Amino acid sequence: MKWGARLNLVYSSTARPVVFEGRMLIRLAENLSLYGALTEEDRRAVGALPAAMRRFPAGEDIVIEGDAPAQCRVLISGQAFRHRTLPDGRRQIMSFHAQGEICDIEGLLLSMDHTVTALSPCEVAFVPHVALETLLEAHPNVMRALWRASLIDGAIFREWMLGMGRRTAKARIAHLFCEVFTRMRMAGLVEKNRCRFPVTQTHLSDALGLSVVHTNRVLQELRGEGLIAFRGGELAVLNWAGLQAAGEFDPSYLHLGASRR
Amino acid sequence: MKWGARLNLVYSSTARPVVFEGRMLIRLAENLSLYGALTEEDRRAVGALPAAMRRFPAGEDIVIEGDAPAQCRVLISGQAFRHRTLPDGRRQIMSFHAQGEICDIEGLLLSMDHTVTALSPCEVAFVPHVALETLLEAHPNVMRALWRASLIDGAIFREWMLGMGRRTAKARIAHLFCEVFTRMRMAGLVEKNRCRFPVTQTHLSDALGLSVVHTNRVLQELRGEGLIAFRGGELAVLNWAGLQAAGEFDPSYLHLGASRR
DNA sequence: CGTGAACTTGAGATTTCTCAAGCGGGGTGG
DNA sequence: CCACCCCGCTTGAGAAATCTCAAGTTCACG
Missing domain, CATH: 2.60.120.10 (Jelly Rolls)
Structure with missing residues (x-):
């Protein structure tokens, strides 16, 4: 009370x-x-x-x-x-x-x-x-x-900076999906190859520093290449290796391993 | 020993x-x-x-x-x-x-x-x-x-993200100069209106996610408008209000005030 | 069945990039 | 002491990525 x-x-x-x-x-x-x-x-x-x-x-x-x-x-x-x-x-x-x-x-x-x-x-x-x-x-x-x-939050911010400063739109989007998917898996929120990620394309573009229109077109590319499915607030990874490659994703910055001490 | x-x-x-x-x-x-x-x-x-x-x-x-x-x-x-x-x-x-x-x-x-x-x-x-x-x-x-x-480091990263995602090249550069100048002043490293900042234009562009060529041209604009002088590893702020406006700089994210508790 | 939000598509406009080359000053070897 | 060289700065010009504007479509919901 x-x-x-x-x-x-x-x-x-x-x-x-x-x-x-x-x-x-x-x-x-x-x-x-x-x-x-x-x-x-x-x-x-x-x-x-x-x-x-x-x-x-x-x-x-x-x-x-x-x-x-x-x-x-x-x-x-x-x-x-x-x-x-x-x-x-x-x-x-x-x-x-x-x-x-x-x-x-x-x-x-x-x-x-x-x-x-x-x-x-x-x-x-x-x-x-x-x-x-x-x-x-x-x-x-x-x-x-x-x-x-x-x-670790700081490390993630740095990775996003690297993306926004030095990666193409496509790599940025793919990278974000990799990151979200990886973190959701750690939290036990991935079933099979899918997880909830209830964002609109506007959210995505605001996270990545892109316009909605461009985000939309690049998303279509990623879908077209069979890397992901992303609809109805759900993300499905159809080709993890391909997505990882497209996003230059290396999870070490997430420091998922055990604490150093 | x-x-x-x-x-x-x-x-x-x-x-x-x-x-x-x-x-x-x-x-x-x-x-x-x-x-x-x-x-x-x-x-x-x-x-x-x-x-x-x-x-x-x-x-x-x-x-x-x-x-x-x-x-x-x-x-x-x-x-x-x-x-x-x-x-x-x-x-x-x-x-x-x-x-x-x-x-x-x-x-x-x-x-x-x-x-x-x-x-x-x-x-x-x-x-x-x-x-x-x-x-x-x-x-x-x-x-x-x-x-x-x-x-606070994290807060600064977030601010850089905002810049890289949503600000023009000119605003980004001006903002960086404002930030550096403010932090150097806090550290007691500003004399008159100048401080050491021994970076090349390549460093600047890599910090801001720009190409060197474009950084160079925008730098000339800022100089041309009488906002800054930047040579020989030294930054001089000639028009603080103008620079702050150009960079949309609001120092609150630096959390310079006293600790909350 | 109407409405609004989210998504798509088209097309021209900008910003920013890349490539290429010239300039200038400081440092180094002869 | 001079010539040369390298790095950083500058400029020009075409190319690419991305943006903006505008409009049409789809779909969930009331």
């Missing part, structure tokens, strides 16, 4: 947070385990963090540029993306996120310099910063995992 | 590390203070980290993609840049760094996915990871400052 009431006040008059017993945050603990070794006790503590839940329909903003949030938002289900949109409408999408990820961890130490928006309907757990702070002090492994996750 | 000998072995047969008494690392402590509140004791501990020093001539690599370093490299003097270069020569520069910064902090938790190269002759202090790790455990403020610095 305590956190729920607080969130209700702080966040929005329309928010109807529901306190629940931390079951959901197991997802966060599992996700963090991918980034650094956690003890059973670390995971238990993460799972037991106080949290209030809120649903966001697709297209709704979860955090807005300029906010100085007092909670971390953990994606329990659904997908979201970060972006910055300039006054005249130009938009750059910076990253895509799936369940288990904290979509505004920067907000713990910085004010938000970008907006996070729901791509599909999302369940989001709000974890008060104070509670997280307390946990981090007692559980340095968790802090280290979060830091490492931030560093 | 201990660290010196170790570094000598680990690093390179041509390295001639010299142990010195931590005076230099004051620079690091000062730099970290920009990212998070440190106590006098925190700063003292950072300044007292064991370190071996090595000089790198301009153009020499300081850490190489694929390395799994056992030390952090702190830039004591000089400037460096991170980049990734593809087999066929395409290169993307990811960031520029000045004195006081750790140029391979990722290396503490990840293997290097990019190379760091000296832009001008550099003095680099090598701090063993084990020593830093020990310090971080005892000084959570320092860990928090480093984490926050990583997050």
